[in-house]
Amino acid sequence: MKYTEKKVSVPLCAVSTTPGLVNKTGSWKFAEPLFIDRVSPCNQQCPAGEDITGYMYLASQERFEEAWKLITEENPFPAIMGRVCFHTCEEQCNRKDHDEAVSIHTVERFIGDYGLSHGLKIDVTEPEKDKKIAVVGAGPGGLSAAFHLRKRGYRVTIFDRDQKPGGLMRYGIPAYRLPKDILDAEINRLSEMGIEFKMGVTIGRDITWDALNTQFDAIFVALGAYEETGLRIEGLNKQGIFEALRFLREINLGKKPKIGKSMAVIGGGNSAIDCARVSRRLGAEVTVVYRRGEEEMPAHPEEIEMAKEEGVEFLFLAAPKEVYGQDGISGIKLEKMALGEVDDSGRRRPVPTGETFDIDCDGMILAIGEGTRVDDLPPSISHKKGVVETDQMGQTTESTLFAGGDIIDIRHTVTHAIGSGKRAAIAIDRSLEGLKGEGKNLDQFKWGDKGNISVGRMKGITLFLRRNPSLEVIDYKDMNPFYFDHRPRIKIDMIPAKKRLSGFQELITSPSEQEAVSEARRCFICGSCTECGNCYIFCPDSAIKSDPGGYGYIPDMDYCKGCGICVTECPRGAMKMKFME
Amino acid sequence: MRKVLTGNVAVAYGAMLSDVQVVAAYPITPQTTIIEELATMEAEGLVDMDYIRVESEHSAMAACIGASMGGARAFTATSGQGLFLMHEMLHYATGARTPVVLANVNRAAAAPWSIWSDQTDSVSQRETGWIQLYCEGNQEVLDTTIMAFKIAESLRLPAMIVLDAFFLSHTSEPIDIPDKDAVRDFLPPFDPGDLWLDPNNPRTFGGITMNDAYMEFRWQIQRDMEKAKAVINEVHEEFAKVFGRKYHQVEAYQAEDADVVMAVSGTVASTSRDAIDLLREKGQQVGMVKLKTLRPFPREEIIEALKGKKKVAIIDRNFSPGATGIWAQEIRSALYELPEGDRPLIYGYIAGLGGRDISVKVIESIYQKTLKDDRPDDVDMWIGVNYV
Numbered sequence: 001m002k003y004t005e006k007k008v009s010v011p012l013c014a015v016s017t018t019p020g021l022v023n024k025t026g027s028w029k030f031a032e033p034l035f036i037d038r039v040s041p042c043n044q045q046c047p048a049g050e051d052i053t054g055y056m057y058l059a060s061q062e063r064f065e066e067a068w069k070l071i072t073e074e075n076p077f078p079a080i081m082g083r084v085c086f087h088t089c090e091e092q093c094n095r096k097d098h099d100e101a102v103s104i105h106t107v108e109r110f111i112g113d114y115g116l117s118h119g120l121k122i123d124v125t126e127p128e129k130d131k132k133i134a135v136v137g138a139g140p141g142g143l144s145a146a147f148h149l150r151k152r153g154y155r156v157t158i159f160d161r162d163q164k165p166g167g168l169m170r171y172g173i174p175a176y177r178l179p180k181d182i183l184d185a186e187i188n189r190l191s192e193m194g195i196e197f198k199m200g201v202t203i204g205r206d207i208t209w210d211a212l213n214t215q216f217d218a219i220f221v222a223l224g225a226y227e228e229t230g231l232r233i234e235g236l237n238k239q240g241i242f243e244a245l246r247f248l249r250e251i252n253l254g255k256k257p258k259i260g261k262s263m264a265v266i267g268g269g270n271s272a273i274d275c276a277r278v279s280r281r282l283g284a285e286v287t288v289v290y291r292r293g294e295e296e297m298p299a300h301p302e303e304i305e306m307a308k309e310e311g312v313e314f315l316f317l318a319a320p321k322e323v324y325g326q327d328g329i330s331g332i333k334l335e336k337m338a339l340g341e342v343d344d345s346g347r348r349r350p351v352p353t354g355e356t357f358d359i360d361c362d363g364m365i366l367a368i369g370e371g372t373r374v375d376d377l378p379p380s381i382s383h384k385k386g387v388v389e390t391d392q393m394g395q396t397t398e399s400t401l402f403a404g405g406d407i408i409d410i411r412h413t414v415t416h417a418i419g420s421g422k423r424a425a426i427a428i429d430r431s432l433e434g435l436k437g438e439g440k441n442l443d444q445f446k447w448g449d450k451g452n453i454s455v456g457r458m459k460g461i462t463l464f465l466r467r468n469p470s471l472e473v474i475d476y477k478d479m480n481p482f483y484f485d486h487r488p489r490i491k492i493d494m495i496p497a498k499k500r501l502s503g504f505q506e507l508i509t510s511p512s513e514q515e516a517v518s519e520a521r522r523c524f525i526c527g528s529c530t531e532c533g534n535c536y537i538f539c540p541d542s543a544i545k546s547d548p549g550g551y552g553y554i555p556d557m558d559y560c561k562g563c564g565i566c567v568t569e570c571p572r573g574a575m576k577m578k579f580m581e
Numbered sequence: 582m583r584k585v586l587t588g589n590v591a592v593a594y595g596a597m598l599s600d601v602q603v604v605a606a607y608p609i610t611p612q613t614t615i616i617e618e619l620a621t622m623e624a625e626g627l628v629d630m631d632y633i634r635v636e637s638e639h640s641a642m643a644a645c646i647g648a649s650m651g652g653a654r655a656f657t658a659t660s661g662q663g664l665f666l667m668h669e670m671l672h673y674a675t676g677a678r679t680p681v682v683l684a685n686v687n688r689a690a691a692a693p694w695s696i697w698s699d700q701t702d703s704v705s706q707r708e709t710g711w712i713q714l715y716c717e718g719n720q721e722v723l724d725t726t727i728m729a730f731k732i733a734e735s736l737r738l739p740a741m742i743v744l745d746a747f748f749l750s751h752t753s754e755p756i757d758i759p760d761k762d763a764v765r766d767f768l769p770p771f772d773p774g775d776l777w778l779d780p781n782n783p784r785t786f787g788g789i790t791m792n793d794a795y796m797e798f799r800w801q802i803q804r805d806m807e808k809a810k811a812v813i814n815e816v817h818e819e820f821a822k823v824f825g826r827k828y829h830q831v832e833a834y835q836a837e838d839a840d841v842v843m844a845v846s847g848t849v850a851s852t853s854r855d856a857i858d859l860l861r862e863k864g865q866q867v868g869m870v871k872l873k874t875l876r877p878f879p880r881e882e883i884i885e886a887l888k889g890k891k892k893v894a895i896i897d898r899n900f901s902p903g904a905t906g907i908w909a910q911e912i913r914s915a916l917y918e919l920p921e922g923d924r925p926l927i928y929g930y931i932a933g934l935g936g937r938d939i940s941v942k943v944i945e946s947i948y949q950k951t952l953k954d955d956r957p958d959d960v961d962m963w964i965g966v967n968y969v
Contacts, residue, residue: 003804008797012737012776013678014790020783542780 021559025541029562033535033555034578035467038474038527039448042089042104047411047419048075048144049452051461052089052104056523057530059107059516068115071108072122073455075418076147077140077186079116080169082109083178083508085415086300094526097476100489102522110516116185122193126153131432134159134216136203139167140414141222141405143187144421145428146195148455149220152429156195157216161202167224167405169414171249172271174278175504209378213400218428221388222405222421223376225412229369231266235323244271244367251278260363264289264332266320267367268297273304275365276312281501284363286312291319291337296347306507309497321356323364331360372407383407393442394424395431402428419452426453448473467552474527474573483534483571490519529553529574535566586756588749591719592658592684592742593618594756595726597628598764601682602653602771605633605644607663610696611746612686615658638663642670642681649679650786652777654730654770657681660746661688661695664702668709671739675710675802677787678776680733683711684726684742686750687847687898689935697936698746700847700899704875704907710802712740712809713875717850719754724826727759728816731768735812736805737776743875745898746936748848759824767823806877813874830879831886832871835861839868841951842887842925844895844912846872849939853896856944867948872908880915887916890925894951896944897961898933905929905961928957932964 042052051070058067071078082105093101114120133149135142138160146156164170165187169178191197203212212219228243230236240260244267250257261284265276268290276286288307290297293316297304308314317337324331333356340351372386380398382389388403390396396403404420406412426442445457448471457469493509500507511519529552536544536553543559544566546552555566567575586594592615596604604623606616622628631648635641638659645655659667664685674681685703689695703713714729716722725742733740744750778786790798813830821827835857836842845853850871860867870886872879887893893916897906904910909929916924928951933939943964950962 003807006804008800010794010797010801012801013676014787014794014798015776016785016788020785542783545780 024558025561026543026556026558029560029580031562031564031577031579032557032560033562033564033567033575035529035552035554035574036472036576037467037469037529038472038573039451039470040526040528041092041094041473041475043454044448044451044473045089045092046447047088047413047416047452048081049419049422049447049454050074051454051456053523053525053528054456055111056102056104056107056520057525057528059111059520060523062513062517064111064114065118065120067111068120070456070461071111072115073459073461074422076122076144076190077112077418078108079112079182080178080186081415082106082112083182084169084173086413094474094476094479094524095522098481098484098524099486103490103492103519106490106492106511107516107520110511110513112186113510116182122147122151122189124151124153124193126151129153129155131155131217132157132215133428134212134219135222136160136212136219137167137222137224137405138162138165138197138199139222139224139405139417140169141224141417141421142167142220143190144418145220145222145402145404145425146421147190147193148422148425149428150190150193150195152425154429157198158195159198159201159203159207161200163199165197165199168226168245171252172245172274174248174251174274176277176281176500176507177274179506204376204378209380217432218400218402219378220394220421220424220428221378221381221401221403221407222417223372223407225370225372225406227371227373228366229371231320231366231368233320233322235325235329238323238325239328240325240363241323241329242275242363242365244275244365245370247275247365248278256282259284260329260361261285262361263287263363263365264359264361265365265367267369268292268299269367269369270299270303271370272365272367273299273307273312275367277307277310279363279365280310280312281504287315287359287361288312289315289318289320289332289334289359291317291350292347293317293339296339306494306497310500311497315359317350319350319352324358329362329364331358332364333358370406370412377407392423393427394420395427399431422455423453426455426458444469444471446471478573478576479524479526480569480571483532484524487522489522490515524572526572527574528572530572532571534569534571535575538565538569540565582758582760583755584758585753586719586723587614587751587753588716588719588722588744589614589686589751590618591723591756592726592744593622594758595723596656596682596684597622598759598761599727599730599768600654600765600770601628601630601656603631603633603645603648603655604657605635605641605648605655606657607635607638607641607659609638609660609663609688611688611750612658612660612663612684614750615684615686638666639670642667642674642683645681645683646670646674646677646679647778649674649681650677650778652771652773654734655679655681656683658684658686660686661702662691664706665690668706671706671709671711673787674739676798678737679739680730680737680771681739682726682729682733682742683739684744686744686746688746695935696746698748698848698898699934699936700743700897700907701934703741703743704899704901706741707876707907710738710806711876712736712738712806712813713743714740715743715846715873715875716749717848717871719749719752720756720826721828722749723756723758724820724824724828727764727768728820728828730771731816732809732813734771735816736809738802738805738809743847745848763823767819809877810879810881813877828873830872830874831882832873833886834869834871836868836870836886836890838866839890840866841892841894841948842890843867843869843944843948844872844887844893844908845869846875846908847898849896849898849933849944852939852941853944856941856948859941860945860948865948865952875907875911878911878915883912883915884919887912887925888919889923892928892951893925894928894930894947896930896932896939896947898939900931900934900961906931909961926956928954929961930964931961937965
């Protein structure tokens with residue numbers, strides 16, 4: 001008989017007759033894998049509490065509108081942020097331990113511009129409330145508080161003594177860093193949401209604080225810090241001496257202050273750098289004089305670098321002692337400084353050496369620092385050395401009075417102000433809704449122990465299925481970098497230094513869509529499950545199953561032996577092992 | 582559509598047109614351009630597949646077996662040392678009944694290192710249970726790649742396409758590229774039936790099997806290899822109907838009235854056609870049989886083709902040390918069952934090892950020697966060795 005005509009009683013290949021499911025290997029385990037959504041260090045770092053990993057994930061998939069909506073859950077100004085925020089998130093980026101940090105601000109800028117060019121709007125979906133809130137100060141802190149309160153349905157009125165809203169974003173930051181049309185367009189969205197702007201009104205003069213208190217259910221105060229810190233030296237009454245914020249204000253109002261040909265800018269902060277770079281654009285030779293070293297400068301290193309490219313000179317370890325000149329300034333006597341012990345700010349303290357020298361100059365800008373003008377504050381508010389005392393959420397000792405921005409104890413940046421406005425909005429909402437005693441519960445909505453509160457977390461936005469949101473912050477060492485290639489950070493296109501000095505046009509060119517997506521794809525999306533499927537693929541027991549809920553995976557504890565392979569192979573640390581009791 | 586393609590690119594086209602789903606491969610000369618081309622095709626969206634980079638050929642085959650067990654159409658390509666390293670997994674693929682398709686670009690064995698053509702790598706896998714399909718030209722390479730999936734999947738046996746290094750792999754010819762929809766009709770998606778790794782019904786495959794059942798599994802492999810002879814012919818027939826090109830396990834050329842019949846495989850067949858044409862012009866009664874399948878060995882067809890011939894000259898571009906060339910062994914063994922009067926004399930020649938050219942001249946000299954000698958000098962005769 002031929003082969004083809006015969007039969008055997010076994011199948012084509014050896015296969016078990018009993019399904020493997022009868023062998024519940026899960027009974028062997030003493031540890032089990034846990035899907036956990038950890039906080040990325042950038043999210044924790046963000047003073048505004050943005051979901052950076054979230055919008056990077058969306059941008060990487062070219063879902064720009066959703067990315068924009070996710071940012072604007074936390075921050076009303078993505079296009080402004082992408083330009084002026086000093087992106088400390090990037091200093092914390094886990095990718096810096098892999099190759100180079102993700103250029104988060106470049107992606108944010110693209111998303112912000114996308115929102116503007118596509119006319120994206122903020123929807124007020126909450127029902128209208130009849131409670132009224134006054135926001136005093138139309139800087140980033142006030143605008144942020146107004147934005148978040150309006151989104152919650154409150155009737156919000158913003159008061160500001162200036163003619164246009166924006167505060168230091170308008171009157172401090174030069175146009176080459178933040179073009180006015182971008183600023184106007186982003187603020188305009190707030191008017192469209194139904195926020196009322198009452199400009200040119202000074203509270204305490206045009207309307208009393210008491211009157212405001214009776215008209216509104218709560219007040220948020222964010223007056224900003226615009227009182228220039230004085231210098232106690234001889235000769236400051238001479239012509240040609242400017243204060244930084246006043247100087248920048250003139251510039252931003254479109255005026256051209258008569259500055260000298262050879263300018264000295266005193267100070268090492270961002271205002272000093274702004275003043276120096278503006279002076280270069282007005283045609284002056286500029287030297288920044290700073291009493292500590294370059295390492296100790298509070299100004300952002302990128303700004304310092306750009307200032308150097310533009311020909312700004314730096315004189316470190318020098319402090320002014322006296323201003324020379326008849327009517328106008330002709331020079332400064334400087335004292336050489338040395339670096340001493342580390343002070344409260346974490347930087348080495350400047351110590352006078354007694355040795356002096358002179359420099360020639362025909363103009364000087366003082367950019368030593370700004371403080372709150374305490375006379376402008378509501379009389380009932382409590383403050384110490386010009387810093388308004390609040391709790392973590394921005395509530396002052398007066399129950400209806402909240403404060404934020406540069407007048408409270410936070411770093412003086414646009415982003416910190418925006419973050420403080422958001423916190424205060426949440427606090428005002430909870431206070432008016434009678435939830436005051438439950439403030440502690442808000443901790444669970446923070447991006448980590450040190451992070452800001454996330455509105456997205458409060459609302460339960462499940463962009464990824466953050467089934468087990470934790471406050472744990474994910475570190476590079478808890479990830480599996482094998483799954484990430486090495487790819488350099490995007491190179492930012494900038495106008496060449498020589499061309500920049502001819503005017504105030506924006507320096508940095510916006511990234512293309514392709515560049516933004518490519519950079520977003522560099523993001524590890526630390527700590528969140530992106531459904532990469534590694535756990536599913538690697539599980540030797542087929543114990544990782546697709547979540548019937550529709551997103552991600554779940555372990556089947558009947559069969560999970562607790563080997564931990566899934567946790568090891570999870571690229572982004574969205575899993576961990578838990579020892580069983 | 583006609584394009585000028587190398588043999589390697591033709592393989593890639595074949596796999597792409599076959600809607601291959603998983604490619605796991607490791608580069609090795611002269612195969613590398615196959616998997617490079619496939620990677621490009623994947624990147625350009627011409628084929629929707631998973632491309633798995635692995636650290637060795639052993640893993641490449643292991644991954645292909647896994648993919649095939651998961652119900653996917655899996656493909657890999659290799660050469661020479663790579664195929665040797667795969668050897669263990671080649672046996673496994675057969676036993677697991679996974680219809681993986683592999684393109685092997687014939688490369689001589691080391692040491693000494695050689696990257697040039699010789700069949701020792703593929704003939705060394707004779708006992709692994711893989712169907713082996715040798716190709717003469719680039720059109721045959723492309724067509725055979727498509728047919729290999731159909732043959733392998735209908736039998737649940739793995740199949741190897743074999744092509745000569747450089748003579749085909751890196752030489753361009755005008756090729757007719759079949760229409761993708763027509764290929765889809767010809768080759769439906771792989772249906773693993775009940776035998777696949779279903780995550781929802783996990784079962785153990787290939788677990789330890791006692792001596793009460795092992796032989797039965799092996800017997801089925803043999804049974805299906807025997808079936809394969811008919812299946813291959815059916816597939817050749819169907820392919821010819823759709824695409825107009827007919828292939829044979831044993832193809833006779835000018836053999837009917839020939840006194841001497843050459844038995845050849847691979848690119849030697851195309852050179853032999855020229856040599857035979859030239860010899861025929863000079864009035865010589867010479868023909869050839871081209872063998873496409875080494876496994877299953879077309880025993881019946883070769884008997885039919887050579888029965889009653891006087892002399893058969895077999896050219897082996899391979900050899901088994903201590904024995905003879907592999908094709909010679911196979912043909913001798915098949916013809917033994919013929920009665921003495923019908924049984925031709927066998928002249929076994931070893932030629933072209935390590936890529937040495939088997940030119941028209943070499944084939945003519947083999948013919949002349951076979952014609953002249955009443956009996957072969959030896960069990961095999963080495964052509965072109967530079968003795969001192």
